Amino acid sequence: MxxxxxxxxxxxxxxxxxxxxxxxxxAFRKSVLWGLGYLLVPFVxxxxxxxxxxxAKRPFLKSLIAIPLFLIAAFLTPLDFPE
Numbered sequence: 847m848x849x850x851x852x853x854x855x856x857x858x859x860x861x862x863x864x865x866x867x868x869x870x871x872x873a874f875r876k877s878v879l880w881g882l883g884y885l886l887v888p889f890v891x892x893x894x895x896x897x898x899x900x901x902a903k904r905p906f907l908k909s910l911i912a913i914p915l916f917l918i919a920a921f922l923t924p925l926d927f928p929e
Contacts, residue, residue: 851922858915865909869894872901 873894874881883890895902 847922848924851919854915854919854922858912858919861912861915862909865905865912868905869902869909872898872905876901 869891870881870884873884873891876894876898880890880894884894895906
């Protein structure tokens with residue numbers, strides 16, 4: 847089960863990375879200020895996604911695929927408590 851949890855965790859991280867980079871590229875395509883804000887200022891990424899929903903909808907919704915993968919990986923990870 848640990849191997850499956852690791853594979854799911856790696857897949858979730860890859861999905862998050864790919865679509866996060868796509869959103870970052872989209873922010874820089876709008877303007878340099880959006881891109882820098884997306885990188886450096888908290889919650890600007892969320893504001894960008896809301897303001898530019900028509901363009902950011904597809905990569906944002908695809909990035910949500912990572913959430914169930916993270917959750918399944920977390921449930922499959924064994925908890926080793928010392929006795």
